[in-house]
Amino acid sequence: MYAAVPDTREVRAALGELRGVSGAPVSLLAAGTAPVAFVVSRVAPDEFDERTLKARFEDLEWLExxxxxxxxxxxxxxxxxxxxxxxxxxxxxxDDRARRALTAQSRSFTERIALLRGRSEFGVKLYISPTGSTDRTGPAGAAESREGAEGPGRAADASLTPGKAYLRRRRAQHSAQETRYRHAQEAAARVEALAHRFSTHRMRHPAQTGALAGPEENVLNDAYLVPHDRAEEFRTALTGAVEGLDGVRVEVTGPWAPYSFATPSPPPGGETAGEGAAP
Incomplete structure (x- = not known):
């Protein structure tokens, strides 16, 4: 199951030769007179049963x-x-179980689709840049790296011991990082104010960490529901939200299908494993 969607000729025609998971054809599964249908593919039962899925979700290449x-x-x-x-x-x-689930959720799906109609999801993330490369000297090795103790291109005071030069350098790095955090707070306030002008709903996600964030620190990870006719204004405004704020970067992605706003929860009777495929 991929999605619930209005059951229209245009949607059916759009599926055409589309292929989905495991290269399977994609089609609509309707239920009586329900105005919505499931977008589905048929897969091998032994490859997508609960036990197999649990094991396969450990295979990152397959999951991707x-x-x-x-x-x-x-x-x-x-x-x-x-x-x-x-x-x-x-x-x-x-199919019977899927149709029963679709019938049970038809009204809820229809109401949610009406709310989302004419809107797309945009992602907005804020990142703090690292203050510099990882310090590899330490107090004992500071004498080997006198240049940089007071900033790039500036020689350290010859009267400073290696230990004092190292501490001065660390204080400068700490001060720079504090400045970046202040800039990030200001950027977050700008993002919220600007996005409010062009969007109808917001969803806050946890900040990304590790490989997902890369070398930068992700401090804001929001999704916004934006009317189609405000999309370019939204992108332009949010892209400029960090202007004049050193050490902070904004990333605006989309338009996407409204993953973050696709409530209600999964239909009853489905055997669901894993998380949604948010962009």
Whole structure:
């Protein structure tokens, strides 16, 4: 299951030769007179049962491929109509169970799609740049790196001992980092004020860490629901939110299908493993 979407001729035509997870064809699964349908692919039961999925979610290469295929299907459908993305690896054992779930959630899906119609999701992240390369000298080795104790291109005071030169350098780095955090706070306030002018909803996500953030520190990770006719204004305004603030970078991504706003929760009866494929 990829998403819930209005059951229209345009959506059906858009699926065409589209392929999804495991290269499987993508189609719509309808339920009676329900105005919405599931976007689905049929997969081998022994490859997507609960036990197999639990093991496969430890395989990052496999998981990346599935998430990418899921995302491509959702984005393709989103170019033709409002889409309500479902969580990655939402699986039903047969069509009847899927149709019962669709019938049970039809009203909720329809109401949510109406809320999201004419809007897309944009991601906004703020990063603090590192103050410099990792210090490799320490007090004992400071004499080997006199230049830089008071900043790049400036020789250290010859009267300073290696230990004092090292401490001065560390104080300068700490001061620079404090400045970056102040700038990040100001940037976050600017982002919130500017985004409020162009968006209708906001969702706050945890800051990314580790490999996801790279060498920078991610301090803000928000998603905004933006009307299509305000999208370029939103992007332009938010891209300029850090102007004049050294050490802070803003990243604006989108438009995406509204992953962060695709509540309600997964339909009942589905065997779901893993997290949603947010962009």
């Amino acid at each position: 491929g599935v998430a990418r295929a899921h995302h491509e299907v959702v984005q393709t459908v989103a170019r033709h109509d409002t889409v309500l993305p479902l969580r990655l690896a939402t699986v039903y054992q047969n």
